Amino acid sequence: MRPYLHGRRRLRGRRRTMVSLATAVSAAVLLSACNGAMSSSDRKDAAAGYDKKADVTLTWWTGQTPEAQKTAEQLAQQYHQAHPNVTIKTSQGADTADELLPKITAGYQDGSYPDVSYAYGSWAGQLAAGGHTQDLTDYVQKPDFGWEDFPGAAQRTATSNGIVMGIPALVDNLALIYNKKIFDDAGVGYPTDNWTWDQFRTAAKKLTDQEKGVWGTAYSVAGGEDTTWHLWPLLWQRGGAILSGKRPAFNSAEGVAALETLRAIAVDDKSMWLDPTDEKYGAMFRDGKIGMMMSGPWELLELAQTNVKYGVVQLPGFKGDHQTVSGPDLWVLFDHDDADRAGASRDFVKWLTSKDIDAKWNLAIGNLPVRDIEQFTPQFFAYTQEYPGGREFFENLENARQSRPTVTGYDDMSRNVGEAIASVLQGKSKPKEALDLAAAKSVGPLSGS
Template sequence: MSEVGMRHDVRRAFAAGISALVLALAGCTSGAPEDDGKDAAEGYDPNAKVTLTWWTGQSAEAQNILEGLAKEYQALHPNVTLNVSSGAATTDELLTKLSAGFTSGTYPDISYAYGSWATELGQSGRTQDLKAFVAEPATAWEEIPPAARATATVEGRVIGVPALVDNLGLIYNKKLFDAAGLPHPTDDWSWDDFRAAAKKLTDPSKNIYGTAYSVSGSEDTTWHLWPLLWQKGGRILDPGGAPAFNSDAGVAALEYLRQLAVVDKSMYLDQTDEKYAPLFYSGNVGMIISGPWVLYDLKEQKVDYGVSFLPGFDGNHETVSGPDLWVLLDHEDPNRAGAARDFVRWLTSKEIDAKWNLTFGNLPLRSSEQGTPEFAAYVKEYAPGAQKFFDNLANAKQPRPTVTGYVEMSRYVGEAISKVLQGAAEPKAALDDAAQRAKPALEDR
């Protein structure tokens, strides 16, 4: 697996051991600055000499790209010095480093962060509130997908700017479909279409499964259920913030997955999060539900593949997005706060984002990038998936909740899904138990 592929696989597996980090971060809010309603950049002098610390959270290849962009920005703004580092050995470790930095006062001005950390970071008392900043026309906030903007917003405060956007689609192996005499999936496929194809693709004698699912209990397990829940008209939480995923819609969604895994036995159950993509590349799995982070490896492995929207229920093909953020942190210095905003606005602009996300194989942050030469080159290089995943952003209509307790709730839901798919529990009882266990974490807000 390539370094890029490894980086993205780690992105999706982080939640399994994160709860201890969340507790550590929650314990760091004591002594945090009080929110007096004042804009952190009020009084900012754009000509003042400032030094900013930027934790990118990236592996070596991506880090080299971002360091080059930092030099480009500094050449345009000689009064600004950017100290750039990954911040930690892996992206997952950034939250630990941030929590320690909040205690010691040595945290950065800008940090990469998983979207699932947004609530904990927002409640640390250390983030800037960017409401006024994103309302400025120059930020072009409306060009960023709504789900990503919602992820950056915690209890009415905007704590960062999206760094990466994505979504889940259906990726299929054309050769396996052709060998089975099956028509290729389309954007109009239903749940029944998917199930029927998975059954026909499965061939135990050749160790081939129709599809696959993670049963590690991590966020990778949980977030694959959310699109099915939404397509059935369900909600993760009710308007009051209590668990709602154990509704009839949630039970029906999980029962559908149970039919694939337990009844049809057409679903490979991955205990680690790390096996199902390589098994797809090798031709042992016919279809996976995954995102644009696998496009690099699909190209590298020379897989003859196609991509379509998620199979839908009654024509609803809603998907889920897992955006990550550039979080801006407050040092009670308006010049540092203002300079950090100016740099992030530049970094996420249409022109510069093309040098970062599109160069690195990610989807563009902004709708306006669709007409750029860089986007055309990206679509060509990562065909056929790049354009389809970009189009699929329109189906990412809801964010995962940015509430305290989401990570803990996700773990309970992931455990419930894993038990059901392995035949150890029934959907209704498993989801009811997860909801009951999640209530205390969700009520502690």
């Protein structure tokens, strides 16, 4: 299944402009939270008393493109044939995946939210705060579920305040994709997995030829999550943190140094093309105008349609640390005070994310497998043959050792940080003052005030 372009990133067309919804969504979430958000001290099993033979109708919001939606409907029918008592009403849920969050939270007021919905991982804290997500903590630990098969970053993203509230639907990460022809034309050696950021900067400068419209690298300055999450690996590699408790910590010395690394390439060297959107730099790369880009496996689907000769290596590192960031998305399961619906939704998503079904779903359309065990399937081998670089992205999941916080207020903070990065890369402000301002603006949303 291919999500609505997972901005993160090409905010996948990931895919996400989620932060523009922050004000309305935060208000809805806070209202719902006041009406009884779930906490670790107030846990219940939504599926207690579940009768597997009961007739049940589930609503599944897939968040997929029209093409992928057809596959989802086929899967729903396949599940129904094997479980005749379970009927699954399948729809995209909204015109775009970005619109799912406000629609779900609005549905908290009248009970119109679905049983299962696709959700960006960065929404986990907000959705859980509404008090209507199922507590799956004990369920996923059952031996037959195979929770350990999911990458650690995906497990953490599905967990908010210590409670598992969703099942990973998609996994990814950022790596370095490079255009071999541009490197060859400039006489520069290809990147390796051991590259440092200094080597990256040197190469970007050598690759840049503005008279020919060729840039060493690129970065989005749209100010959304695609802008923000590209900074987190550099922060983590230096030993910094996004938060300390519920307070911003990204404006530390490590955060300033991370942003300075990017500023030097963009402002001093002028070897970074600044994308005013979060969608154009991928096309520029495919057109032979960008030598290197930090991006994810979704790019491989586009590159497979071209003749571009490219390579994929892990991100440049700092003192041997090559951490990356992963942006897993989720199948979030909701509680309607109906044990049969809750239990049936769990069984369905367990089936959907099983090794055999996911291999026919995610791998078939170019996404990474959600379970590590799928690397041994024929489908994974076929995936790596069809999409060169796919195995490198899969192996790079081991470098995703930390996750973005699943807390209410992350989207507001992301927007503040994204605007700070954009300002710095455009030469309008300095890293320290920009990050300090972003931190000050983020304190209230993170604390819930």
